[in-house]
Amino acid sequence: MSSTVNQINDLTQQEYKWGFITSIDEDRLPPGLNEDVVRAISLKKGEPEFMMEWRLKAYRYWATLEQKHAEPTWANVKYPPIDYQALSYYSAPKQKKELKSLDEVDPEILDTYAKLGIPLHEQKLLAGVAVDAVFDSVSVATTFKAKLAEAGVIFCSFSEAVKNHPDLVKKYLGSVVPYTDNFFAALNAAVFSDGSFVYVPKGVRCPMELSTYFRINAQNTGQFERTLIIADEGASVSYLEGCTAPIRDENQLHAAVVELITHDNATIKYSTVQNWYPGDKEGKGGIYNFVTKRGKALGKNSKISWTQVETGSAITWKYPSCILQGDNSVGEFYSVALTNNYQQADTGTKMIHIGKNTKSTVVSKGISAGHGQNTYRGMIKILKGATGARNYTQCDSLLIGDKCGAHTFPYIEVKNASARMEHEASTSKIGEDQIFYLQQRGISKEEAVSMIINGFCKAVFKELPMEFAVEAQKLLSISLEGSVG
Amino acid sequence: MSLLEIKNLHASVNGNEILKGIDLTVNPGEVHSIMGPNGSGKSTLAQVLARRESYIVTAGSITFDDKDLLEMKAEDAACEGLFMAFQYPVEIPGISNAYFLRAALNAVLKYRGQDEMDAIDFLPLLKEKMRMLEMDERFLNRPVNEGFSGGEKKRNEIVQMAVLEPKLAVLDETDSGLDIDALKIVAKGVNAMRNKNRAMVLVTHYQRLLDYIVPDFVHVLVNGRIVKSGGPELALELEEKGYSWTEAELAGKR
Numbered sequence: 001m002s003s004t005v006n007q008i009n010d011l012t013q014q015e016y017k018w019g020f021i022t023s024i025d026e027d028r029l030p031p032g033l034n035e036d037v038v039r040a041i042s043l044k045k046g047e048p049e050f051m052m053e054w055r056l057k058a059y060r061y062w063a064t065l066e067q068k069h070a071e072p073t074w075a076n077v078k079y080p081p082i083d084y085q086a087l088s089y090y091s092a093p094k095q096k097k098e099l100k101s102l103d104e105v106d107p108e109i110l111d112t113y114a115k116l117g118i119p120l121h122e123q124k125l126l127a128g129v130a131v132d133a134v135f136d137s138v139s140v141a142t143t144f145k146a147k148l149a150e151a152g153v154i155f156c157s158f159s160e161a162v163k164n165h166p167d168l169v170k171k172y173l174g175s176v177v178p179y180t181d182n183f184f185a186a187l188n189a190a191v192f193s194d195g196s197f198v199y200v201p202k203g204v205r206c207p208m209e210l211s212t213y214f215r216i217n218a219q220n221t222g223q224f225e226r227t228l229i230i231a232d233e234g235a236s237v238s239y240l241e242g243c244t245a246p247i248r249d250e251n252q253l254h255a256a257v258v259e260l261i262t263h264d265n266a267t268i269k270y271s272t273v274q275n276w277y278p279g280d281k282e283g284k285g286g287i288y289n290f291v292t293k294r295g296k297a298l299g300k301n302s303k304i305s306w307t308q309v310e311t312g313s314a315i316t317w318k319y320p321s322c323i324l325q326g327d328n329s330v331g332e333f334y335s336v337a338l339t340n341n342y343q344q345a346d347t348g349t350k351m352i353h354i355g356k357n358t359k360s361t362v363v364s365k366g367i368s369a370g371h372g373q374n375t376y377r378g379m380i381k382i383l384k385g386a387t388g389a390r391n392y393t394q395c396d397s398l399l400i401g402d403k404c405g406a407h408t409f410p411y412i413e414v415k416n417a418s419a420r421m422e423h424e425a426s427t428s429k430i431g432e433d434q435i436f437y438l439q440q441r442g443i444s445k446e447e448a449v450s451m452i453i454n455g456f457c458k459a460v461f462k463e464l465p466m467e468f469a470v471e472a473q474k475l476l477s478i479s480l481e482g483s484v485g
Numbered sequence: 486m487s488l489l490e491i492k493n494l495h496a497s498v499n500g501n502e503i504l505k506g507i508d509l510t511v512n513p514g515e516v517h518s519i520m521g522p523n524g525s526g527k528s529t530l531a532q533v534l535a536r537r538e539s540y541i542v543t544a545g546s547i548t549f550d551d552k553d554l555l556e557m558k559a560e561d562a563a564c565e566g567l568f569m570a571f572q573y574p575v576e577i578p579g580i581s582n583a584y585f586l587r588a589a590l591n592a593v594l595k596y597r598g599q600d601e602m603d604a605i606d607f608l609p610l611l612k613e614k615m616r617m618l619e620m621d622e623r624f625l626n627r628p629v630n631e632g633f634s635g636g637e638k639k640r641n642e643i644v645q646m647a648v649l650e651p652k653l654a655v656l657d658e659t660d661s662g663l664d665i666d667a668l669k670i671v672a673k674g675v676n677a678m679r680n681k682n683r684a685m686v687l688v689t690h691y692q693r694l695l696d697y698i699v700p701d702f703v704h705v706l707v708n709g710r711i712v713k714s715g716g717p718e719l720a721l722e723l724e725e726k727g728y729s730w731t732e733a734e735l736a737g738k739r
Binding site for chain 2 (some may be wrong): 438451
């Protein structure tokens with residue numbers, strides 16, 4: 001047994017494979033945050049008046065929160081206080097001119113993507129995936145635009161959307177996550193640098209999966225992405241988001257906001273594979289990932305589905321949620337969260353049932369190894385008018401070794417007696433007997449562990465698009481290398 | 486040449502010496518039964534053969550197919566052709582029986598430098614073996630052993646053995662928890678696999694199994710040592726007189 005534990009340890013103690021830093025000239029603001037910084041960001045981006053006003057309102061709200069030290073403290077995570085005045089709030093790769101094609105992109109940037117295994121040229125050919133590559137904060141390459149435009153789909157950087165589709169942005173920005181929502185959402189609203197924007201018009205099924213790769217690559221720069229996806233009546237879209245980041249000593253703050261809106265009979269599927277630098281074996285460094293993701297199923301029969309595989313970050317604070325407003329609307333949350341070494345994750349979902357016959361499904365799989373602390377926090381809320389609402393929640397934890405922790409905080413609030421709720425939960429340890437059983441059939445210990453974990457996560461992986469599922473499985477194995485012994 | 490040669494084997498679990506000097510030679514084609522009272526070390530012997538790490542060999546040697554078994558990791562022993570049918574087969578949630586078994590077979594094939602099998606070729610093979618053990622095809626896609634009855638788990642072990650075609654099969658208390666019908670099915674499967682190249686070691690507490698799988702040799706294990714060896718008739722004698730008989734005899738010798 002002891003040597004099995006050792007091998008689990010060996011497996012989870014592998015170094016972060018994708019830690020490398022690209023040196024590119026940056027256009028960045030000095031550290032600190034005040035109204036001038038917010039204005040400067042807006043000016044640098046050449047934003048219209050309404051955008052700057054919105055940012056300033058958000059900043060002023062955030063400043064009152066900061067004054068009151070109203071940073072949320074209820075999550076089951078520990079980290080030293082963040083000095084928000086020590087961070088720089090804007091950085092962009094310098095661009096000499098507008099780019100017409102990928103050939104014009106800085107070869108160093110392209111090389112970085114190649115190291116990550118995301119060659120844009122191949123992406124074009126492969127699997128019909130359009131890639132909007134966000135390098136640090138500014139989009140440097142967008143592909144497949146023509147084909148999407150043909151279908152009437154708008155897929156661009158947030159900055160472009162602000163310039164070219166201000167009416168849509170004005171109408172939907174902050175309609176799901178207002179800047180008053182929480183501390184980090186307010187901060188994001190004030191200083192967000194860029195992100196993605198998607199609008200799928202009435203009756204259009206987006207002809208391809210949309211994907212964005214994020215990468216944090218400017219030292220000491222918080223990354224503040226903002227994504228807004230709207231599926232109009234009868235439209236549908238599947239959006240993939242995946243990230244890796246280079247090794248860092250300093251903790252890096254990331255506070256993203258994602259808003260999804262579905263009108264009648266529309267569907268949005270949002271998938272994430274997150275692999276940001278988790279810190280070293282002693283828990284030094286790593287990304288702080290404080291994200292607000294929420295979807296509003298506004299229209300009847302509409303559907304919002306979140307799938308996430310979270311393996312990175314030193315601290316994860318993230319609750320992709322659904323507001324089920326339209327009658328018969330559906331919300332889904334499928335999650336795998338892995339914490340190894342000294343990683344901490346407090347993640348889960350909120351399902352707010354407002355409309356009649358609304359349905360939600362929550363499947364959460366938490367894996368803890370090393371000294372990792374993994375918390376599921378979920379809220380299912382059935383409001384008075386949500387007659388016939390249904391929820392199914394399944395919440396499983398898997399422990400590897402004896403120094404990690406798994407915690408579960410499910411909240412259920414039901415105001416309508418016709419609601420049907422199911423909640424299942426389990427906690428198990430990866431067994432030496434399971435590993436030995438597979439070994440006795442000829443399967444190596446590493447593969448045995450990987451197989452057991454993939455089995456544990458199966459219900460989530462099957463929700464991911466095919467290529468993403470394969471990637472996610474690899475990522476889990478890599479993330480656990482060194483922890484199984 | 487013998488397939489398995491155990492010499493003066495001593496082994497401990499959690500610091501307690503369980504095996505205290507075992508000698509056993511198994512030739513290809515032979516079926517040996519290891520019998521003994523509870524706590525005599527039968528299952529320990531099986532686990533040591535399967536190279537479970539928590540079972541520490543403190544002295545002696547084991548040669549398997551001309552190689553030093555004690556140098557092998559569990560997965561290497563398996564790939565070399567040593568199979569153990571578990572007394573308590575383990576559940577692997579989320580992994581289908583078919584996927585698991587193909588992964589196992591391919592691990593073995595790869596180790597031997599042979600071509601791996603794709604799902605299209607593998608499925609008919611697996612189905613054929615399942616028919617032999619009278620297992621419904623729905624077990625193909627069910628997670629390994631999850632929700633299986635005791636008898637289904639044991640039959641599933643023999644299906645695995647039939648797919649992996651080991652040189653040496655160690656069956657650890659395969660009869661426990663089986664009703665008579667299931668026992669007959671399992672015995673039929675095991676007997677179908679007997680041939681002149683394959684050897685088997687049946688670890689069992691009761692003589693009942695040996696009515697259906699008739700061994701060439703029976704060994705009685707008491708307190709970590711083989712105290713008596715003989716032919717199949719020894720099992721009947723044990724059934725009649727109980728293990729206390731061998732223990733008494735052993736005490737008399739001292």
